Amino acid sequence: MSKQPRIAVIGAGLGGAAAAALLQKSGFTVDVYEQAPGFSRLGAGIHMGPNAMKIFRQIGIEQPLEAMGSHPDYWFSRDQDGEYLSRIALGAHARQEYGAAYITVHRGDLHALQMQAIAPGSVQFSKQLASLEDTGDEVRMTFTDGSVASADIIVGADGINSQVREHLLGFEAPTYSGWVGHRALIPGHKLKAFDLDFEACVKWWSADRHLMVYYTTGKRDEYYFVSGVPQAEWEGGAASFIDSSQAEMYEAFKGYHPTVQALVASAETITKWPLLNRQPLPLWSRGRMVLLGDACHPMKPHMAQGAAMAIEDGAMLARCLEATGLGDYPTAFGLYEANRRERASQVQAVSNANTWLRTQEDPAWVFGYDLYGQDLKTESAA
Structure with a gap:
């Protein structure tokens, strides 16, 4: 009897959790490996714009997320004396113009909701990756606790200090x-x-x-x-x-x-x-391994879109693998990069420049983006 094809997601953060839930909805068998022993409600907030909320709609958690979050009517920018620099309409305007709500929420509350959308038993904690070996037929994972597992492909969703990125490109400390x-x-x-x-x-x-x-x-x-x-x-x-x-x-x-x-x-x-x-990466995948989120394109948090980009990555990767099947993962990885590199790089540049919504501007290119309304680009990502 042939074994069941498996996908391993390394890292159960917001991007990894989104990728896992959507890949499972597409019919793939997914195991998630997280180095933390568990999750606590750490003290951090997060913005989720309409571009991300439309992905949570696909996952099935949009409504409970809306119920727990705050719904600002505006993003205000003020100078240090209190004078307004911009008033960016959100609230009902976001629903009408961009197709979903704009919310602010506690990161831990969002994450707990995402984890509930992943199939029970598919997340393993206290699994810090020690090494990877692509044998050609599969990838062998060894963890610091001595345990070993294998998968047909590896999704590196393990953040700015990604062990998967390091395996692909060698060690380079973030600056x-x-x-x-x-x-x-x-x-x-x-x-x-x-x-x-x-x-x-x-x-x-x-x-x-x-x-x-x-x-x-x-x-x-x-x-x-x-x-x-x-x-x-x-x-x-x-x-x-x-x-x-x-x-x-x-x-x-x-x-x-x-x-x-x-x-x-x-x-x-x-x-x-x-x-x-980190410097922009020369590649997003190699062999049976692919990167997303901060493992791939970390950015300063000044645009409040870093997590949304990781969530968009996970959704696009799931779309591409569903389109090609797991057996043709090289084509899926090429499609994924072709459909994500330009947008992620643009958001990364604006976020790092720290200019977003400081003055009155149209945010539709970010908030109005509908990942499921986009035809897949088929050109090479090279």
Whole structure:
């Protein structure tokens, strides 16, 4: 009896979870390997635009995600004195013009919902990849716990420090961008002490830094901020984040509007994260292995589209494999790159430049994108 063809997804983050759920819906047998021992509701918010929400519609989680998230009517941009730089319509406008809602939500709540859409028993935790071997007929995976598994193809959805990317291209450490991001979650009740207007989605700007602020729940009982601040050196070594403080935030946003000062005063726990970069990759796949999301095209978070690009990648990869069948994965991988490279690279460039929605502009090229409404390009991705 011949064995059942299998796909292995390395990494169960937002992109990997989307890829796994959609590949399973297409009829493929998928195993997901995640190095973390489990998941907790880590303190981070996230934007999900209509382009991503249309993919969640295919997965079957659009409605519960809408129910848990906050629905801003606008993306506001303000200068440090509070003057408006742009008012980008979302809310009902997004549904009408782009075909789905725009929400902001807690990343952990979104992720938990995504994980429920993956077939029970197909996710294995505490599986840190140690090595890969493409034998020609399959890929053999060895994990740091000594266990071994195999699959017909490997999907590297394992982030900016991807072990799959390293296997394909050799070791290259990501570079520090010269920017850090401060993060904090603020209980909504703490804001009631201030006679100020805390908008549902607003980005505060000055010449060389910003603060993005939004609610993470439909009840608006949790308010989140994430900064972008230049810093010459990262003092945290190999740590993915370190503790920060109100004093550091007050210094970074000295002279900003009283609303920003109130946010800092309300933040009980503040962390600081290095923003990392990689050079664009010369390839997205080789042999039986293919990359998506931050493993393939990491970007600064300034456009709030990094996770959406990983989710779009997963959806397009599933479309291409469904079109060709697993037996013709080389054609599927070529289609995938041909249909993703230009868009992902454009979003990466705009995000890294940190210009998105600072002034009044039309966001339709991002939000109006419908991955399932696009004919597959068949030209080579070379």
